[in-house]
Amino acid sequence: MRICLSLDPSRLLRWHLWLAEALAEVPGNEVSCALAAGSRPLPLICRLLLELERLVYGFRGNGAIDPVEATLRCLPPPQADQVDVVIDLSGAESLPAARRVLTPVFNGAPGEIGIVAAWLNRQDLLVDLHDTARPLRPWTARPASRDREVLAARLDSALSCAVPLILKALCEETGSAASDIPGPRMAVPSFGALSALARATGTVASKAIGLLDVLARGGRMWGIGWRFDESAGLLDKGEAAFRVLTGNADSYLADPFPFRHQGQDFIFVEQYLYSKNRGCIAVVTVNRDGTAGASRIVVEEPHHLSYPFVFEQDGQIWMIPESGAARNVSLYRAVEFPYRWTREACLMEGIEGYDTTPLWHAGGFWFFVSPRLWRSTSWDVLSLYRAESLTGSWT
Secondary structure (H helix, E strand, O other): EEEEEHHHHHHHHHHHHHHHHHHHOOOEEEEEEEOOOOOOOHHHHHHHHHHHHHHHOOOOOOOOOOOOOHHHHHHOOOOOOOOOOOOOOOOOOOOOOOOOOEEEEEEEEEOOOHHHHHHHHOOOOOOOEEEEOOOOOOEEOOOOOOOOHHHHHHHHHHHHHHHHHHHHOOOOOOOOOOOOOOOOOOOEEEEEHHHHHHHHHHHHHHHHHHHHHHHOOOOOOOEEEEEOOOOOOOOOOOOOOOOEEEEEEEEEEEEEEEEOOOEEEEEEEEHHHHOOOOOEEEEEOOOOOOEOOOOEEEEEEOOEEEEEEEEEOEEEEEEEEEHHOOOEEEEEEEEEEEOOOEEEEEEOOOOOOEEEEEEOOOOEEEEEEEEEEHHHOOOOOOOOEEEEEEOOOOO
């Protein structure tokens, strides 16, 4: 398939490169680039805000909106009358001739400015991909956002989800079997530069103050609540009482997984160490009177670990912690439960997968995994894999 990206020369961005690389990886695809005659750069206020966020939050400069002009300008130009699909990322009035045109629209506006408008108006993100092959039924995605108050995070979420949406549209059939039902069109929110600057600056300032407060307190604080009393429901008269485990000044605890073994209750947790800026897996012993011992680290790696999914299978106790930072899914076996574990197998390599959850069903293992794509959140996409055995190959 011969695919041409129509780009604005003033907005040659990293997410465009992600798209070009993903398209080029598909066998048979030829990717070219046509630069529009005019330009509609992002307002200066947006760039100033993104730079301010970079300073406040310590972003590393690999976001979806970062300019990568030199790399994109190296893409070949399209050959005349030899384009199958144009992906309009420029909003130009004149596009290369093609049989099909795809145009991503963000909250009703073409271009990244639609995401900015949605952020300023506190709207949920919406990505529509208009397709001349099915003009009345745009492809749609509703990206999650890891931080609704940070513009860079909103841009990362929306633009990272736009890439797989475009890939999906190119891969799936667009025949006439489905009914063409027109959907609602969203109006583009309007806002002035001064009000946008005041709103954006105020948001970042308040977030910066909050960040300083968090740092002064020793980092983010999470707590784990548990109870054994089953006589009172969670909502019945507000009488359900919990005990709380909060960690200490050096770390916080999160992602609890309860497990009972030989009559003893345990809570496996992520213990995030501020000194190392990463999580490891710890266990807390819980007595029947509700009291809990101190957390004890049982699995630590050079990368972040969390979500310690502990389960029993074939007479052994296993754990699959989240190890997306290492781009793999690893299986651990208890050598001396609950304190000694060994890394038994790598179930999958090359995937930034999160919250792996196994399920035994119909004679095989099913693994639910949330992959992170580019700069999306780790909960936008849910993938399902199957294996004949616990350590078998995933398909």
